[in-house]
Amino acid sequence: MALTLLSQRHPLASAASQRRTLDQVPVPVTFDQAIADTPLKVLRATGIDILQINVGKQCNQACAHCHVDAGPDRKEVMPDDVMDAVLRVLEGGRFSTLDITGGAPEMHPRFKDLVQAGRQQGVRVIDRCNLTILTTNKHAQLHEFLAAQGVDVVASLPHHGQDFTDRQRGGGVYEKSIEALKKLNAVGYGRPGSGLSLTLVTNPVGAFLPASQAALEADFRRNLKRKHDIEFTDLICITNLPISRYLEWLQQSGNLETYMEKLVGAFNPAAAEGVMCRNTISVGWDGTLFDCDFNQMLEMPLHDEYPQTVFDFEQAVLDDRRIVVGPHCFGCTAGQGSSCGGATA
Numbered sequence: 001m002a003l004t005l006l007s008q009r010h011p012l013a014s015a016a017s018q019r020r021t022l023d024q025v026p027v028p029v030t031f032d033q034a035i036a037d038t039p040l041k042v043l044r045a046t047g048i049d050i051l052q053i054n055v056g057k058q059c060n061q062a063c064a065h066c067h068v069d070a071g072p073d074r075k076e077v078m079p080d081d082v083m084d085a086v087l088r089v090l091e092g093g094r095f096s097t098l099d100i101t102g103g104a105p106e107m108h109p110r111f112k113d114l115v116q117a118g119r120q121q122g123v124r125v126i127d128r129c130n131l132t133i134l135t136t137n138k139h140a141q142l143h144e145f146l147a148a149q150g151v152d153v154v155a156s157l158p159h160h161g162q163d164f165t166d167r168q169r170g171g172g173v174y175e176k177s178i179e180a181l182k183k184l185n186a187v188g189y190g191r192p193g194s195g196l197s198l199t200l201v202t203n204p205v206g207a208f209l210p211a212s213q214a215a216l217e218a219d220f221r222r223n224l225k226r227k228h229d230i231e232f233t234d235l236i237c238i239t240n241l242p243i244s245r246y247l248e249w250l251q252q253s254g255n256l257e258t259y260m261e262k263l264v265g266a267f268n269p270a271a272a273e274g275v276m277c278r279n280t281i282s283v284g285w286d287g288t289l290f291d292c293d294f295n296q297m298l299e300m301p302l303h304d305e306y307p308q309t310v311f312d313f314e315q316a317v318l319d320d321r322r323i324v325v326g327p328h329c330f331g332c333t334a335g336q337g338s339s340c341g342g343a344t345a
């Protein structure tokens with residue numbers, strides 16, 4: 001298991017240091033300039049369909065690629081007053097989806113309260129699950145709760161093979177992930193006709209862009225069924241963004257400049273149309289509002305003319321806001337595009 005940057009006292013544990021590092025990478029155009037040459041001209045929100053809540057950085061794992069720098073040593077957990085404000089926003093808002101993430105969001109003491117509140121509002125609820133949390137003693141029956149609530153599980157699995165998965169997420173993770181997937185299948189997740197959605201998330205192990213999402217899904221489906229009799233609903237690809245521990249790896253391995261060149265060179269205006277920040281608002285564990293989860297990790301809050309915290313949330317004001325951008329945004333617009341929902345083009 002990788003150590004968090006915070007526990008190493010690494011300079012890149014600081015979001016400001018990460019931003020400076022990215023700003024110093026020579027690129028031919030800024031993201032603002034790239035967008036200005038598209039029909040969009042300026043990146044703006046198109047309404048808030050998705051309320052994404054990051055309940056904290058506490059996690060039972062510390063993966064080598066983690067853009068959150070989450071881990072067992074992280075103490076940042078959403079306090080009760082922020083959670084209560086989130087529940088008020090959820091009740092009073094117009095959302096189609098409640099997207100719960102972390103860390104391992106299931107470790108939050110009020111995770112079930114948040115799930116049930118979302119279901120009571122009639123919205124789709126997503127649990128972004130690392131799978132291994134479902135094999136721990138405390139959460140061994142959580143798959144039954146998720147199924148009973150009709151929660152969509154979006155589960156991280158870098159590869160259908162053990163070597164690639166353990167290299168990215170730590171020794172023994174693949175075996176535990178397979179165990180968790182079998183538990184989810186046993187209660188109906190991923191099974192045709194069950195109505196319980198199980199989406200797998202893969203991201204490259206290395207300094208390159210994802211392969212075709214459709215081709216990877218077929219590959220995962222074939223191999224997981226053959227080797228483990230595991231079924232899933234669909235698969236999405238997410239490009240590794242140069243943030244936190246992945247940024248540290250790029251820097252350490254000498255790949256940072258070439259990776260940024262790849263992202264900028266693969267800029268796709270069609271992918272920019274569908275980036276997640278355009279229909280999502282991201283709420284940090286401390287209640288701060290962000291355009292997306294990646295901006296949250298780089299501590300880039302909304303432009304200061306908009307509400308800054310969940311306590312001041314005004315959906316009508318935020319629906320068409322101007323998006324805060326930076327060099328990392330090329331990761332979401334490269335090639336087939338990347339978002340929390342997978343490819344965008």
